[in-house]
Amino acid sequence: MSASPTSTLVAPVRERTKLTSRRWFVFVGGALIPVAILATWQFVSTNGIVPVSQLPSPEMVWTAMIDLMQRGIFWHHIAISTQRVVIGFSIGAALGLLVGAIVGLSKLGDILLSPTLGALRAVPSLAWLPLLILWLKLGEESKITLIVIGSFFPVYTVVAGALRHVDRQLVEAGRAFGLDGVRLFTTVQLPAVIPATVSGLRLGLAQAWLFLVAAELLGASMGLGFLLTDSTNTGRLDRTFLAIVLLAVVGKLSDSLVGIFERWAVRRWA
Amino acid sequence: MTAASATARASSSSTPGTPAAGAQASGTVSSGAAPAGATAAAAPVSLRGIGRAFASQSGARQVLRDIDLEIAAGEIVAILGPSGCGKSTLLRIAGGLDQPTQGTALIDGEAVRPFDPRSAVGFQEPRLLPWRTIENNVALGLPRGTAKAAGREQVARLLDLVGLADFAGHRPREVSGGMAQRTSLARALARNPAVLLLDEPFGALDALTRLKMQDLLLDVHAAEPATVLLVTHDVDEALQLADRVILLGHEGDTPGAVVTQTIVVPGHRPRDRGSAELAELRGRLLDGLGIDRHGSARGIETTTTIPHYPY
Ligand SMILES: Nc1ncnc2c1ncn2[C@@H]1O[C@H](COP(=O)(O)OP(=O)(O)OP(=O)(O)O)[C@@H](O)[C@H]1O
Ligand SMILES: [Mg+2]
Numbered sequence: 392m393s394a395s396p397t398s399t400l401v402a403p404v405r406e407r408t409k410l411t412s413r414r415w416f417v418f419v420g421g422a423l424i425p426v427a428i429l430a431t432w433q434f435v436s437t438n439g440i441v442p443v444s445q446l447p448s449p450e451m452v453w454t455a456m457i458d459l460m461q462r463g464i465f466w467h468h469i470a471i472s473t474q475r476v477v478i479g480f481s482i483g484a485a486l487g488l489l490v491g492a493i494v495g496l497s498k499l500g501d502i503l504l505s506p507t508l509g510a511l512r513a514v515p516s517l518a519w520l521p522l523l524i525l526w527l528k529l530g531e532e533s534k535i536t537l538i539v540i541g542s543f544f545p546v547y548t549v550v551a552g553a554l555r556h557v558d559r560q561l562v563e564a565g566r567a568f569g570l571d572g573v574r575l576f577t578t579v580q581l582p583a584v585i586p587a588t589v590s591g592l593r594l595g596l597a598q599a600w601l602f603l604v605a606a607e608l609l610g611a612s613m614g615l616g617f618l619l620t621d622s623t624n625t626g627r628l629d630r631t632f633l634a635i636v637l638l639a640v641v642g643k644l645s646d647s648l649v650g651i652f653e654r655w656a657v658r659r660w661a
Numbered sequence: 662m663t664a665a666s667a668t669a670r671a672s673s674s675s676t677p678g679t680p681a682a683g684a685q686a687s688g689t690v691s692s693g694a695a696p697a698g699a700t701a702a703a704a705p706v707s708l709r710g711i712g713r714a715f716a717s718q719s720g721a722r723q724v725l726r727d728i729d730l731e732i733a734a735g736e737i738v739a740i741l742g743p744s745g746c747g748k749s750t751l752l753r754i755a756g757g758l759d760q761p762t763q764g765t766a767l768i769d770g771e772a773v774r775p776f777d778p779r780s781a782v783g784f785q786e787p788r789l790l791p792w793r794t795i796e797n798n799v800a801l802g803l804p805r806g807t808a809k810a811a812g813r814e815q816v817a818r819l820l821d822l823v824g825l826a827d828f829a830g831h832r833p834r835e836v837s838g839g840m841a842q843r844t845s846l847a848r849a850l851a852r853n854p855a856v857l858l859l860d861e862p863f864g865a866l867d868a869l870t871r872l873k874m875q876d877l878l879l880d881v882h883a884a885e886p887a888t889v890l891l892v893t894h895d896v897d898e899a900l901q902l903a904d905r906v907i908l909l910g911h912e913g914d915t916p917g918a919v920v921t922q923t924i925v926v927p928g929h930r931p932r933d934r935g936s937a938e939l940a941e942l943r944g945r946l947l948d949g950l951g952i953d954r955h956g957s958a959r960g961i962e963t964t965t966t967i968p969h970y971p972y
Pocket of ligand 1: 716724746748751785
C-alpha cells in the first residue's frame with residue numbers, strides 16, 4: 392500500500408510476469424540459435440572440416456563487407472534494393488487492398504475476378520521474368536512490376552478472405568442500426584478485418600523481398616540480388632554469403648517493423 | 662393491400678394507446694434528453710397470416726404458420742414459447758431482418774421494409790463491436806443526424822440507466838456477459854424507435870439485475886412509449902412486463918408454430934409481483950408450455966377465476 396503515494400485505497404496490481412514474457416528472455420532466447428549457428432560456422436570453416444573454397448569463414452565474409460564499404464558501394468546495394476521493395480510493395484499492397492475489398496465485398500466481383508486471380512497466383516515468380524523483360528526492357532519498371540506482382544497476391548488473398556468471413560451477426564446488427572454502403576464498410580467491415588489485413592501486409596512484404604532477388608537476377612547492376620548472382624558467377628563466395636546474410640537481416644528488420652504495427656493493430660481492433 | 666392498410670390505420674386510430682402515449686411523453690424528464698427530430702411516436706404493428714419456411718436438405722421446413730397479431734401503438738406484447746419454436750424468427754420478421762414466406766408484416770399500416778428504420782432490435786446475443794468502447798457501442802444506436810452533444814448526453818443517460826456509467830470506456834471483452842447484454846439494450850433504446858423488438862434482453866442477467874432491468878424497461882416505456890415486442894423464456898417476466906402474452910407452440914402434427922394462447926394481463930404496471938391473479942395466469946402459461954406446476958398435489962385449487970381471452 393505504501394508503495395505509491397498517489398495510490399488510493401487500491402493496491403497497485405502487479406501480476407507476476409512469466410519468464411517467457413520477460414523482455415530480456417525473449418531477446419536472449421531469440422538470439423540463441425543464430426549465435427550457435429555462427430559458432431558452428433566459425434568452427435567448421437577454420438578447422439578445415441569444410442574447405443574454404445566451399446564455405447568461407449565468418450571473418451572472410453566480414454572482410455568482404457568492409458571491402459565493399461571502403462569502395463563505397465555497400466550501402467548502395469542495400470539502398471537500391473530497399474527502394475525497389477518499398478515502391479513495389481506500396482503499389483502491390485494498395486492494389487491488393489483494393490481488389491481484395493472488391494472480391495471480398497461484392498458477390499459479382501468474386502465471380503468475375505477470383506478464378507483469374509487464383510490462376511495468376513499459381514504462376515511462379517521466375518515465369519514472369521522473360522515476359523517483363525520483353526515488354527518493359529531491363530529498366531527499373533520490369534523489376535518493380537515483378538515486386539508488385541509478388542506483394543499483391545498475399546495482400547489480396549488475405550483481405551478478400553477476411554472480408555468474406557466478417558461476423559455475419561455484426562454486419563446484420565450494423566444494418567439493423569441503419570448502416571449501409573460506405574458507412575457499413577467503415578463502421579463494421581473495415582475495423583473487423585484490420586488485424587488480418589496487417590498480417591496480409593506482412594506476408595506481402597516478405598514476398599516482396601523474395602521477388603526482389605528474382606527481379607535482380609537479370610539486368611541489374613546494383614542491389615542485393617545482383618550482389619548474390621554476380622558474386623556467385625565470379626566465384627566470390629564470401630560476397631555470396633554476405634548477400635545472403637544481408638537479405639536475411641534486412642528482411643527480418645522490415646518484418647519486425649510491420650510486426651510492431653501488427654501488434655498495435657491487434658490490440659486496438661481485435 | 663390497400664384494403665389491408667386501410668383497416669390497419671382504422672384500428673390504430675381507434676386504440677387509446679396513441680394519444681395517451683404522446684401526452685405521457687411530453688411530460689416526462691427524459692424527453693428533454695431525447696435527440697431532437699428523432700422522437701418517434703409508438704406505431705402499431707400488424708402481423709397478418711405470417712408464415713416462414715426455411716429451405717433444408719429435405720425440402721422446405723415450416724417454422725411458423727398462420728400468425729395473426731394486431732399490436733396497438735404503445736402496447737407491450739411478450740412472446741413465450743419453447744426453444745426453437747420460432748420466436749426470434751417472428752421478431753426478425755417484424756423488424757425487417759427476415760422476410761416471411763407467407764403473409765405480410767406492417768408497421769403503422771405500411772409494409773415492413775428491410776432493416777426497417779422505424780424499429781430497433783435488441784438481439785438475443787449482445788452483438789457489440791469488439792473494437793469500440795461500451796459508450797461508442799451504445800452510440801451506434803443513435804438515430805442518424807443526432808447532434809454530437811445531444812448524442813453524448815443521451816448515451817451517458819442510457820449508460821447510467823443500465824448501470825454501466827463506470828464502464829463507459831471499457832471494451833466489450835472487458836465486461837461480463839450480463840453487462841454486454843445491458844449495453845445491447847441501451848443501444849436499442851438509444852434509437853428511440855417506434856417499435857422496440859427485444860429478443861430475450863435479460864436472458865444473461867442474474868435474478869436481481871433482471872428484476873431491476875424489468876423495472877427500468879417499464880420506466881423507459883412510460884417516458885418514451887414504444888410498441889414493444891419482447892421475446893422471453895421467463896413466464897414471470899412476461900406477466901410483469903406485458904399487456905398481452907402470446908404463447909407460440911405447435912398444434913397437432915402440422916409443421917409450423919402458431920399462437921396457441923393469448924393472455925391479456927390484468928392490472929396496470931408496475932404490477933405486484935406476488936399477486937394471486939398473476940399466479941393463476943402463471944399456472945395457465947406454464948400449462949401451455951407443457952410444464953407441470955406441481956400445484957394440485959398439495960390441494961391448491963386450480964379453478965379459473967379469470968376468463969380465457971377473448972372474453
Ligand atoms: N437462417 C435460418 N436458416 C434455417 N433455419 C433457421 C434459420 N433461422 C432459424 N431457423 C430455424 O427456425 C427455427 C426457429 O428458430 P428461432 O431462432 O426463431 O427459435 P427461437 O424460438 O428463438 O428459439 P430460442 O428460444 O432457443 O432462441 C429453428 O428450428 C431454426 O433451426
Ligand atoms: Mg431465439
